[in-house]
Amino acid sequence: MWLRDPFQRFYPDGDFQIACDTYKYNSTDLRNLPNGGFTYVKSNNRTIQFYKFWYNGKDYFPGIHDQDVFNRIKFNPFIVEIGLKIRFLDTAYFGGFCQPSKDLDLVVTMHANCCLGLENKIHDIKMVIEDWKRYMGLMAAGQKNLSNGSWTAPWRCGMKNSKNPRIAPFRSFSVN
Structure with a gap:
């Protein structure tokens, strides 16, 4: 449920921002457990490459939910290689x-x-x-x-x- 305008809570430097099931109190900590039910994504070359990478993940992890695929690929060196800035949204907000x-x-x-x-x-x-x-x-x-x-x-x-x-x-x- 949207209760307030979320835009003031997004990180200006984040390309891909995602809500969490469990937030570890650091927006860049890849150990956060994300929830794909709420994302904010800037359209740019990095996010386009990322979504292709994520989509192709279904071939490497057959039968696995897309959120679980994300949990696996977020550690992949390709993410750093393309310069994607992932931010996890604080559950306080x-x-x-x-x-x-x-x-x-x-x-x-x-x-x-x-x-x-x-x-x-x-x-x-x-x-x-x-x-x-x-x-x-x-x-x-x-x-x-x-x-x-x-x-x-x-x-x-x-x-x-x-x-x-x-x-x-x-x-x-x-x-x-």
Whole structure:
């Protein structure tokens, strides 16, 4: 869910920016566990080469979800070779059910990640909507310093109810 304008939170030097299931408090740390549900990409030669490389990854990792392919290719020397600047978005702003944003004054998006089953996602997203309405109502009433407010979600979803995929070892391949 988009709650605020995200553009002020993007890194000016990032070519490819992606939300995280788990954020390691460093936007350039490749050990962050990304979530392809929210990306911001600058169109340039580096990102075009990167997307070709990523797309070709399906041939080297058959049957694997594109997000898992990304988790494997992000360590490939080709990324450095083309000069692609990958940035991982801080879950303080771009939260999800794996690692929810804790400060309602800062949150920009909430993603229904780490959640199995559409019914569970819908249930917890409805909770997010209600929390956001309550928060916005308090803001409209002039109440300030609401950072102690928190989400009631995730209730059915979240890291405790999900299996976080392991990152597989690096395998090299090239762009055709």
